[in-house]
Amino acid sequence: SPAATRAAKDATRTIPIVMVLVADPVGYGIVNSYARPGGNVTGFAFLLPEISGKRLDLLRETIPKLSRVAVLWNAANLDRKGELKEVQAVANALKVAVEKVPVHGPTDFDHALSVAMKSRPGGLITLDDPFTIVHSKQIVDLAARHRLPAIYAVKPFVDVGGLMYYGPDRFDQNRRAGVFVDKILKGTRPADIPVERPTKFELIINMKTAKALGLNIPRSVLLRADQVIQ
Numbered sequence: 001s002p003a004a005t006r007a008a009k010d011a012t013r014t015i016p017i018v019m020v021l022v023a024d025p026v027g028y029g030i031v032n033s034y035a036r037p038g039g040n041v042t043g044f045a046f047l048l049p050e051i052s053g054k055r056l057d058l059l060r061e062t063i064p065k066l067s068r069v070a071v072l073w074n075a076a077n078l079d080r081k082g083e084l085k086e087v088q089a090v091a092n093a094l095k096v097a098v099e100k101v102p103v104h105g106p107t108d109f110d111h112a113l114s115v116a117m118k119s120r121p122g123g124l125i126t127l128d129d130p131f132t133i134v135h136s137k138q139i140v141d142l143a144a145r146h147r148l149p150a151i152y153a154v155k156p157f158v159d160v161g162g163l164m165y166y167g168p169d170r171f172d173q174n175r176r177a178g179v180f181v182d183k184i185l186k187g188t189r190p191a192d193i194p195v196e197r198p199t200k201f202e203l204i205i206n207m208k209t210a211k212a213l214g215l216n217i218p219r220s221v222l223l224r225a226d227q228v229i230q
Contacts, residue, residue, distance in 0.1 A: 136160055
């Protein structure tokens with residue numbers, strides 16, 4: 001994550017560091033540029049802001065009448081501001097209102113979503129964060145209770161019953177991080193290894209959850225799915 005990579009970079013300017021899940025390494029000042037990172041850090045950019053906007057696109061395509069969406073995120077994670085801006089920009093273009101749902105602790109989820117439901121959102125987006133991932137089952141159960149179709153930032157959410165997941169293939173990135181390590185061990189400086197963007201993305205749809213919500217997933221969305229859970 002950006003925070004962990006910054007901490008590692010602050011601890012050493014000489015030991016090579018390979019990052020895997022950093023959304024905007026240039027914006028966070030971790031590297032100088034994608035092509036010439038400089039310093040001792042290289043690896044993968046995760047491109048979270050753009051992907052969050054794409055998730056809203058997919059949710060709107062799945063629910064054509066969507067007019068308001070709730071966005072849940074960890075309020076303590078300041079790195080999510082870029083994602084919120086991207087979601088808002090896409091929402092403005094689609095004429096979808098955004099109901100922001102910040103949470104500060106595990107006891108906030110129930111109350112925060114209950115308050116958000118007063119504005120009658122037609123869908124839910126969660127922003128990627130270790131805190132929300134740890135509480136994925138709780139969030140998925142709350143979405144089911146409120147009958148709220150949701151698209152999530154990481155695969156574990158659909159594994160515990162979430163409706164949809166879209167994002168970079170993290171396992172692919174972790175495997176490919178070994179290529180960076182190999183280059184460094186063979187003598188290439190991190191400063192000279194370009195930062196890569198994700199090239200493999202996944203769309204997973206849980207049809208059990210769709211049926212429970214009474215939601216008819218459009219064929220155009222199903223045809224793009226990498227995995228459909230029956």
